Amino acid sequence: MTTWWQIILLSALAFWMIIDQLTVCWISNPLCIGMISGLIMGNLQTGLIVGAALQLMVLGVSTYGGASMPNFLTGAIIGTVYAIGANKGTQFAIGLAVPAGLLMVQLDVLARFTNTIFQKRIDRFITQNKPQATGRNAYLGLFTWGISRSLPVFVLLIVVNRIIKNVLATVPTWLTNGLKVSGGILPVVGIAILLRYLPTKKYFSYLLIGFIAAAYLKLPMLGVALLGLALALLNYQRKQAQSQTSNSHNTEYENEAGEYEN
Amino acid sequence: MKTNENTPLTKHDLFRANWRWLWTSQLSWNYEKMMAPGYFYTVLPFLRRFYPQDDELVEMMQMHNQFFNTNAFTGPFIIGMDLAIENRKGYAAKDTVAGIKTGLMGPLASVGDTIFGVIIPTIFGSIGAYMGLKGSPIGAILWLMVNLIIFVLRFAILPLGFYQGQKLLESAEGKLNLVTDSAILLGLTVVGALIPTVITAHVPFVFQAGKVTLHLQTVLNQIMPSLVPALLVALVYWLLGKKHVTATKVILFVLVLGIVLSYCHILG
Numbered sequence: 001m002t003t004w005w006q007i008i009l010l011s012a013l014a015f016w017m018i019i020d021q022l023t024v025c026w027i028s029n030p031l032c033i034g035m036i037s038g039l040i041m042g043n044l045q046t047g048l049i050v051g052a053a054l055q056l057m058v059l060g061v062s063t064y065g066g067a068s069m070p071n072f073l074t075g076a077i078i079g080t081v082y083a084i085g086a087n088k089g090t091q092f093a094i095g096l097a098v099p100a101g102l103l104m105v106q107l108d109v110l111a112r113f114t115n116t117i118f119q120k121r122i123d124r125f126i127t128q129n130k131p132q133a134t135g136r137n138a139y140l141g142l143f144t145w146g147i148s149r150s151l152p153v154f155v156l157l158i159v160v161n162r163i164i165k166n167v168l169a170t171v172p173t174w175l176t177n178g179l180k181v182s183g184g185i186l187p188v189v190g191i192a193i194l195l196r197y198l199p200t201k202k203y204f205s206y207l208l209i210g211f212i213a214a215a216y217l218k219l220p221m222l223g224v225a226l227l228g229l230a231l232a233l234l235n236y237q238r239k240q241a242q243s244q245t246s247n248s249h250n251t252e253y254e255n256e257a258g259e260y261e262n
Numbered sequence: 263m264k265t266n267e268n269t270p271l272t273k274h275d276l277f278r279a280n281w282r283w284l285w286t287s288q289l290s291w292n293y294e295k296m297m298a299p300g301y302f303y304t305v306l307p308f309l310r311r312f313y314p315q316d317d318e319l320v321e322m323m324q325m326h327n328q329f330f331n332t333n334a335f336t337g338p339f340i341i342g343m344d345l346a347i348e349n350r351k352g353y354a355a356k357d358t359v360a361g362i363k364t365g366l367m368g369p370l371a372s373v374g375d376t377i378f379g380v381i382i383p384t385i386f387g388s389i390g391a392y393m394g395l396k397g398s399p400i401g402a403i404l405w406l407m408v409n410l411i412i413f414v415l416r417f418a419i420l421p422l423g424f425y426q427g428q429k430l431l432e433s434a435e436g437k438l439n440l441v442t443d444s445a446i447l448l449g450l451t452v453v454g455a456l457i458p459t460v461i462t463a464h465v466p467f468v469f470q471a472g473k474v475t476l477h478l479q480t481v482l483n484q485i486m487p488s489l490v491p492a493l494l495v496a497l498v499y500w501l502l503g504k505k506h507v508t509a510t511k512v513i514l515f516v517l518v519l520g521i522v523l524s525y526c527h528i529l530g
Contacts, residue, residue: 022288022334026409029383031390035402045397052394055387056460057513059453070510091462098517102510115292115299122290122299126323129316131306134323138303141290174525181529182520184462185494189513191456192498194449197380200499203450210454215487221392221455225385228451232444239440 002041002081007157009040010077015150017073022145030054030076037080049090050079054097056187059194071108075101077153081160088176095179098186104152111148115141206231268312268349271424279304279341280420287334296331301363304341308348318353325360332367333374335416340366342423376442382408384449388456395460457495458488465490466530490529 002010013036021028027036031051038047054072079097083090118137125134200207206228213219213227287300305326313319332340343362347355386408390401469476482489498516501507523529 019289022291023285024413025378026413027406029387029390029405031387031394031402032406035394035399044399048394048397048399048402051402052391055391055394056456059384059387059456070513095517095520098513102513105510112291112293115290116294118290119292119294119299122302122327126320126327129320129323131310131319131323135303135306137290138286138299139289141288141292141299145289175521177530178521178524181463181524182517184464185491185520185529186513186516187456187460188491188494188498189509189516191453191461192495192502192512193509194380194384194453195495195499196502198446198450198453200450203447206447206450207454210451211457211488211492212454213451214455215458219455221389221452221459224455225389225448225452228448231451232448235447236440236444239443243440 002085002157002160006040007154010037010081010157011150011154013037013040014074014077014153015146018145018149019142021073028073030058030072033073034076034080037077038084041080041084043080043084046083046090047076047080050083050093050097051076053090053094053183053187054079054101055190057098057190059190069105069108070098070101071104071149072097072101074104074149074153078156078160081157085160089180091180091183092176094183094186098182100156104149107148107152111141111144114144268352271308271345271349273421275308276342276345276421276424277417279308279345280338280417282307283334283338283341283420284416287337295327295329297334297337298327298330301330301337301341302326305344305348308345312348312352322348322353322356325356328360328363330363330367332371333378335378335412336370336374336419337367338416338420339370339423342420342425343427346424346427373438373442377445378412381442381445381449382412385445385452388452392456392459457491461488461491461494463490463494463529465528467528 013033017028017033020026027033031048031054034047034049034051034054035044036047037051038044041047054076058069058072075097078100079093082096083093086093118140121137122134125131125137195207209231210224210228213224214221219227283300283304286303287297290299291297292299302323306323309319309322309326313322340363343366344359347359347362351358386401386405390405393399393401465479465482467478469478486492498512501512501515502509520529
């Protein structure tokens with residue numbers, strides 16, 4: 001099963017992924033993390049499938065104003081390792097990755113809370129006029145964040161190695177089948193949250209166009225995206241022409257501002 | 263009276279501010295003042311240059327250590343404006359800068375969160391996940407490339423704030439809304455296509471009356487292809503509109519729903 005260097009690499013990936021998410025934003029999405037975990041485990045396909053399924057669940061979930069979201073980046077690592085190690089199919093692994101991701105939210109809260117210590121120190125050092133010491137506390141959060149992700153992954157992978165076979169032997173069939181079904185329908189959540197966030201009622205017809213293109217016309221996803229791009233360009237040109245004509249009638253600013261309010 | 267004119271900031275200075283913000287904007291993010299440590303760290307070397315007098319320095323450090331929260335991508339616009347103003351006006355601009363920071367962090371957060379937090383992940387996440395489910399890494403790599411391009415473009419936002427300032431934000435608002443609006447429309451079209459392609463919900467139920475067997479799935483398909491996924495999305499969408507319903511609760515609900523429906527042989 002998982003070798004020691006795989007565990008180290010996956011823990012390092014867990015450390016980097018949260019730092020990535022907070023800074024450069026290169027790979028911090030479940031899809032990429034799943035893919036990289038798959039590469040480390042020597043099974044790219046399984047990693048991609050697990051990552052893709054989790055990606056669909058977080059489509060509409062994003063961290064705004066400091067709200068914690070289900071940690072499906074950790075879920076992608078754990079799910080990929082489960083899927084490859086347990087050999088019970090990817091949907092089953094996704095069913096396990098989801099509760100793991102939900103539990104990890106608590107550690108996100110803990111990291112954000114622990115960082116308050118650095119804030120207190122910054123407050124104190126400023127009044128003492130020690131700029132150097134204050135600056136340092138602005139990046140010490142690196143460790144609280146990183147450890148909040150890498151430690152649980154490290155522990156879970158060691159535990160997985162030890163007990164996964166015994167545990168899996170005792171899971172009843174109705175539960176494994178059930179988790180498979182859940183894994184299949186869970187993308188519903190991501191899609192619905194996204195629809196709640198976007199002005200769906202205003203643009204419902206476009207949702208319908210996309211659905212028809214895929215369900216009836218069997219258009220592949222890139223084709224649908226191009227169709228959407230064409231519709232978006234048409235919308236842009238039409239609205240821009242509208243705003244120009246309305247501007248020539250009335251040179252007031254308010255007109256334009258009012259026009260594009262959501 | 264002594265003027266507060268400082269030596270003008272160079273491109274290298276702006277890049278340095280950008281670099282510091284990139285790495286620290288959220289590293290010491292905390293529940294009390296959120297992004298305040300990151301903002302403080304970004305402007306710190308400039309504060310030390312602008313305010314050689316200790317009492318002024320401490321006061322300005324305190325001002326930049328107040329609550330601050332915006333989108334990490336669009337936030338540098340504020341830093342750019344701030345640096346332009348403080349460089350010219352110095353300590354006299356303390357209240358102006360504090361006002362600009364609190365006034366702009368909200369609008370810039372909403373633009374940044376919509377474009378970088380929702381629209382781009384929706385479009386590229388959908389395409390990537392669709393390909394990923396079929397075992398192809400092309401979508402994931404495409405998204406990675408897009409992220410790298412965005413990463414480079416991010417560095418243009420701070421100078422934009424520095425050189426253009428307030429004027430630009432006002433004139434660009436109408437156009438920016440139009441672009442956001444069109445991007446949302448594209449996003450929704452893609453999401454519409456996701457519903458039938460990525461949700462797997464097969465109904466194995468079979469009616470048997472004498473010699474007649476009826477597969478429920480075939481009947482459902484005749485009504486509408488992907489009827490069950492569409493209904494499930496509608497159900498969860500409706501649930502999310504209820505009070506006290508969070509994403510986590512809904513995920514747990516769907517997890518249990520799947521197990522129950524599978525146990526009753528309705529889905530499989």
